Structures are given as C-alpha cells and as structure tokens.
Amino acid sequence: MDFGRVLQEALPMLLEGLWLTVRVSIISIIIGMVIGLLMCLMKMSKNVVLKAIANVYIWIIRGTPMLVQALIVFFGFPQLIQMTINPNFRMDAYTAGIITLSLNAGAYLAEIYRGGIMAVPKGQSEAARSLGLSQSKTMMKVVLPQAIKFSIPSLVNQFIITIKDTSILSVIGLAEVVNKAKTYVGSTYVYFATYAVVAVMYLVVISVLMIISNYIEKKLKYEAKGKKKS
Amino acid sequence: MTHINKENKKVVVTNLHKYFDDLEVLTGIDATIFEGEVVCVIGPSGSGKSTFLRCLNKLEDATSGTIIIDGFDITDKKININKVRENIGMVFQQFNLFHNMTVIKNIMMAPVSLKKMTKDEAYNKAMELLDRVGLADKADSFPGELSGGQQQRVAIARALAMNPDIMLFDEPTSALDPEMVGEVLDVMKELAAEGMTMIVVTHEMGFAREVADRVLFMADGVICEEGTPEEVFGNPQNERTQDFLRKVL
Numbered sequence: 001m002d003f004g005r006v007l008q009e010a011l012p013m014l015l016e017g018l019w020l021t022v023r024v025s026i027i028s029i030i031i032g033m034v035i036g037l038l039m040c041l042m043k044m045s046k047n048v049v050l051k052a053i054a055n056v057y058i059w060i061i062r063g064t065p066m067l068v069q070a071l072i073v074f075f076g077f078p079q080l081i082q083m084t085i086n087p088n089f090r091m092d093a094y095t096a097g098i099i100t101l102s103l104n105a106g107a108y109l110a111e112i113y114r115g116g117i118m119a120v121p122k123g124q125s126e127a128a129r130s131l132g133l134s135q136s137k138t139m140m141k142v143v144l145p146q147a148i149k150f151s152i153p154s155l156v157n158q159f160i161i162t163i164k165d166t167s168i169l170s171v172i173g174l175a176e177v178v179n180k181a182k183t184y185v186g187s188t189y190v191y192f193a194t195y196a197v198v199a200v201m202y203l204v205v206i207s208v209l210m211i212i213s214n215y216i217e218k219k220l221k222y223e224a225k226g227k228k229k230s
Numbered sequence: 231m232t233h234i235n236k237e238n239k240k241v242v243v244t245n246l247h248k249y250f251d252d253l254e255v256l257t258g259i260d261a262t263i264f265e266g267e268v269v270c271v272i273g274p275s276g277s278g279k280s281t282f283l284r285c286l287n288k289l290e291d292a293t294s295g296t297i298i299i300d301g302f303d304i305t306d307k308k309i310n311i312n313k314v315r316e317n318i319g320m321v322f323q324q325f326n327l328f329h330n331m332t333v334i335k336n337i338m339m340a341p342v343s344l345k346k347m348t349k350d351e352a353y354n355k356a357m358e359l360l361d362r363v364g365l366a367d368k369a370d371s372f373p374g375e376l377s378g379g380q381q382q383r384v385a386i387a388r389a390l391a392m393n394p395d396i397m398l399f400d401e402p403t404s405a406l407d408p409e410m411v412g413e414v415l416d417v418m419k420e421l422a423a424e425g426m427t428m429i430v431v432t433h434e435m436g437f438a439r440e441v442a443d444r445v446l447f448m449a450d451g452v453i454c455e456e457g458t459p460e461e462v463f464g465n466p467q468n469e470r471t472q473d474f475l476r477k478v479l
Contacts, residue, residue, distance in 0.1 A: 124326060127320075127327075130319075130320040131315065131316070131319075131339075131340035133340060137343055141343060142330070146329060
C-alpha cells in the first residue's frame with residue numbers, strides 16, 4: 001500500500017509541513033485568545049460603540065466561511081491596499097494565514113469567554129464589589145480566573161478546530177502539511193498512503209494537546225495542595 | 231444598650247423607592263441607624279428586606295429617594311461608591327467566598343489590592359481574624375472544602391478585614407444546616423458586643439430578640455413597625471406584624 005514508500009520519500013517534507021502547521025496554529029491561538037478576550041470584554045461593556053464593534057466583528061467572522069476569509073485576506077486586501085495606499089504592498093501566505101486564523105479563532109473565543117464569564121455566579125462579583133473593588137479589579141481577580149476554568153473544555157475544542165483549520169490555508173499556498181502532501185501526491189499519485197499519514201499526524205498533534213489540557217484541568221481544581229506551615 | 235452613639239447617624243434613608251421594571255419593591259422607606267446600633271430587619275418573604283439592605287451599599291440602585299452613609303449620599307451619581315463600600319462590610323446568604331482562592335487569600339485580597347495594607351499586614355490581620363472566628367487551621371483550605379457554617383465565618387472575617395464601620399448581613403444563616411446556625415450567630419453576637427454598627431436581615435427571631443437594639447418589621451416594601459425587641463415581639467401594634475409573628479413564633 002506504499003506506506004513504506006511514502007515514509008521514505010515524503011516524510012521529511014511532510015514533517016516540515018507539520019511543523020509549519022503547528023507553528024501557525026500556536027501563534028494564531030495566542031493572538032486569537034487576546035483578540036477574543038478583548039472582543040468579549042467589549043461586547044460585555046456598557047459602551048455602545050465598543051459593543052457594536054465587537055458584535056459586527058463576531059457577526060462577520062461567524063457568518064462567513066474561513067475559506068472565503070482566507071481568500072479575502074490573502075488576495076483581496078493586498079489588492080485593495082495596492083490600489084489605494086501603496087502600489088508595492090505584498091503579503092506572504094504565512095502572514096495572511098496567521099491573520100485569518102487569529103481573526104477567526106478570536107470571534108469564537110470571544111463567545112467562549114463570554115459563556116465562561118456568565119457561568120460565574122453573580123454572588124462572586126457582588127462579594128468583590130461589596131468590598132470596594134472596582135469593576136475591572138473584580139473582573140481580573142475574581143471573575144476571569146473562574147471563567148477561564150469554566151471555559152477550558154470549549155477552549156480546547158476551539159484550539160483543535162484552529163489546528164485543523166490550518167489545512168484550509170493550503171488554498172492560499174501556505175506550505176503546511178496538507179499542501180505538502182498535495183504536492184507529493186501530484187507527482188506520485190500515491191493518494192491513500194500519503195493522506196493516511198497526514199491524518200495520523202493530525203491525530204498525534206491533537207492527542208498531545210488533549211493530554212496537556214487534561215493535565216491543566218486537573219491542576220486547576222480548587223483544592224489545597226499540601227498544607228503549608230505558617 | 232450603652233454603646234449606641236445617638237450623635238452619629240451612620241445610615242439615613244429618606245423616602246427610598248425601588249422598582250424592578252414595573253414592580254415596586256420598596257414603596258417609601260425612611261430609616262436612621264446610629265453608630266454602634268444593631269438593627270434586625272424581619273418580615274415575610276418578598277417584603278423587600280434584602281432589596282433594602284442591598285440598596286445600602288448600592289448593589290441595587292435606588293429608583294428614588296436618598297441614602298446617606300457616613301455623610302456620603304450614595305444616590306449621588308458623582309460619588310465614588312467603591313470608596314464608600316470599603317467601609318461597609320457585607321455578608322451574603324450564599325457566603326460568596328471566592329472559589330478560586332484559599333481562605334487566607336479570600337481575606338487578604340481586598341485590603342492588599344486596594345492598597346489598604348501591605349501583604350504582611352494583611353496576612354497578620356487575616357490570621358488574627360481567622361483565629362477570632364475559630365478557623366485559623368483552615369487558612370490554606372479552599373472554600374469548597376469547608377462546611378457552610380465555616381464558609382460563612384470566613385465570609386465575616388473577609389468583610390472585617392477591610393476594617394468597616396458598618397456591617398450588613400443578608401440572611402446570613404438561611405442557607406445553613408440547622409446545626410451550623412449557632413456558630414455563625416455566636417460570631418455575630420461577639421461583633422455586636424464590640425459595638426459594631428450592624429444591619430441584619432434575618433429569620434432568626436431568637437437572635438433578633440436577644441441581640442438587636444431595634445427591630446424593623448417590613449411588609450410590602452415599607453417598614454410597618456419598629457421598636458425595641460420587647461416592643462415588637464412582646465406587644466406588636468401593627469396587624470401585619472401580629473399576623474407574621476403568630477406564624478413564625
């Protein structure tokens with residue numbers, strides 16, 4: 001079934017692609033988490049303008065396929081900028097890929113955070129406010145730490161989706177693992193073995209992520225870890 | 231009791247109205263509470279007792295009327311409510327200890343992050359308070375590991391850590407198993423004996439009778455009757471009060 005051949009011929013280039021997949025995923029998840037938190041707080045703020053910006057952003061991202069978003073970021077925006085501001089503007093697939101993935105993850109993460117924040121009982125923030133803490137301090141010290149914990153299962157779910165969505169970026173020529181596999185298949189016609197190897201690679205990466213998240217989730221249980229002597 | 235200072239009005243409420251949408255929950259409350267006074271608020275469910283209490287530290291916004299705490303009109307939009315709240319401790323029915331922090335961190339958090347104390351000062355104060363409520367050995371436990379009674383004692387310690395001069399109690403024993411009510415009431419009695427100004431919404435008539443300097447009876451969003459425990463429990467004048475006391479005593 002040609003597995004031996006694929007491993008021998010294509011493994012180095014597939015691993016190279018996988019490494020790019022992992023890098024782009026990690027960077028996009030980190031940026032997406034920051035965007036998501038910002039958008040979530042904007043959406044929950046009392047300021048109408050901030051609220052509207054967040055709502056429109058989430059609406060557009062959730063309402064359009066990531067494939068289309070990637071095409072707009074990679075082909076559309078550079079053309080727009082070339083026509084208006086700077087005729088020499090260029091954007092590489094790596095940058096466009098990270099922008100697309102981060103924006104995409106950010107919108108979903110904003111809603112995940114919001115769900116987490118709403119799951120924190122109201123009494124928690126009331127107790128903090130009654131002690132004289134401002135709204136922002138209450139958020140930082142009491143609500144968000146608990147909200148993140150409630151959000152972990154959904155966060156991990158979104159991380160997994162983001163890792164898998166990197167494969168969509170092959171359409172803009174990002175040389176991630178699926179793109180590399182396509183190139184190899186194009187000259188050898190070894191479909192099954194090549195794509196099976198790619199599938200296994202995703203499985204391995206996502207399994208590692210799940211093991212790490214289970215570990216973190218256990219760590220975050222609120223229990224005394226060995227009493228300190230004072 | 232002798233510790234009441236009639237010269238110093240800690241809380242002055244004038245014609246307080248509160249609506250939740252179209253529902254009028256408080257229909258004109260007037261009350262004055264003096265320094266060192268222990269006031270128990272009693273009355274049937276839905277009479278607005280808790281709403282009244284929550285208006286006093288602006289967890290609920292008054293719809294109209296004025297509330298003056300320590301000379302600050304907290305219904306004034308320009309007032310920095312956070313500063314006023316630093317001097318008003320509150321204890322909730324559901325304890326509301328911060329689940330993400332150990333007991334000692336729960337108590338230290340506000341004084342440290344509001345820069346009232348250094349970490350060391352807050353730690354010493356927290357340990358002293360824990361000792362006082364009999365829970366010094368629980369400093370490093372998380373709230374989820376404590377019984378309801380223990381959590382509520384920690385919640386009282388947490389409120390006291392800010393050195394408040396008024397304490398609000400919102401049905402502090404209503405969520406407790408019966409055998410734990412006593413331990414919480416004991417801490418409150420001690421606090422009352424030390425001269426703390428306390429406003430206690432409660433269903434514990436025994437506590438009100440024993441500890442209160444004054445009892446307010448609320449029904450339908452107004453204070454129907456007030457007086458010393460002897461007056462209110464021994465010789466109630468208002469029909470609603472008589473009816474309520476017949477049912478609960």
